Structures are given as structure tokens and as C-alpha cells.
Amino acid sequence: MNTFIESPFQKIAVEPTPNQTKLSPIGEIELRLQSKSQQLSAITPVPDQTNLPHRILVVDDDADARQLHVDVLTGCGYEVEAAKDGAAGWDALQAKTYNLVITDNEMPKMTGIEMLEKLFYARMPTLTIMATGCLPMNEFARKPWLRPDAVLQKPFANDDLVTTVKNVLRTDDGNDSCTGTILPKDP
16 A cells, blocks of 8 residues: 655655555654755755956957957956947857947958847847947948947047947946056067
8 A cells, every 4th residue: 555745846656665554743754854955955046146247258350449448347246248340249249148338330251230130029128338439420320220339439548438339238336447548569
């Protein structure tokens, strides 16, 4: 004859051994504990995702500027990846999710405006900063939905980059560890 032990997680059928006719209260408790521990060990803990760094994609055909932006933002605790032009940036956006894209405009293969347009039509909810020497004001006037969340006119200071990124991401928690100017590496 089977004995059933019920727990909040499951109902367990226990078959007594040939010499045992009834489970003792201790045996029932041991079985319950074993069942709960087996179930709890099967649960994979979920990492705390509240403190994950923001993922940023920097798209610029100027290798030195691109690397400087990556270094500055990485030094501020952001997770930063880079793409050498608009087409490579678009490929990266299709492969991964980013909280923010910082893009130049005048690049080979695909301009920053063309990338913003693709983001818009693909309905990718990604914040954008256009960091360029030549702002495409005519394009923004004709297609206002392409306006980025912020604009940085080149040349700009590293402090301006960090402040703009924090404002767009709204992550300024009072920590000024990134506000110092970081000079470019010696050639």
C-alpha cells in the first residue's frame, strides 16, 4: 500500500519496503525535506540585473576618435563596443541589443542618417547621439522622426561626451568619477 506525502510543490507516493508497513513521522519529514531540496537545487538563481552597465555602440569611421570614445566611456563603467562604419554598426545592432548608439554621420557604406532611418523603420527602441562635424539639419527638418536624442558637434571635449551620455541615459547618480578630461593616447 502506497502512502502519499503532500508538499506545496508536489505529491509524493512512497512505497514502503517489504519489512516496513508504515512510515514513521521522521521518515515523512526526511522525505519532505529531500523533495524540497531537490526542487530548490533545480532552480537556477537569476543574477541581479539592476546594476548591469549600459551597453553602448560607438559608430565612427575615424579610428582614433572611435577608440578615444570607447576608452572614455569604458573608463566610466559602460560596456562599449565599436563599429568602423554605418554598415558595420547596423550589423552590430542586428546581432546585439544596445541602450545607446553614438554615431558619426558622414561614413562610407552607410551614413549615420541612413542608420537612424533603419533603426526607426525596424522599430528598434535604441537611444541615439549623433556626434559629427556636419549636422544634417536639412534631413532633420524633412524627417523630424530621425532626430537623435542628442547631438554633439565635433570637435567636442570628453567631458561633453560623458555628460551627454549620462543625460541621454539618465544615469547621473552624483558620481563624478568620469568627469575628468581624458587625453588621447600618444601616437
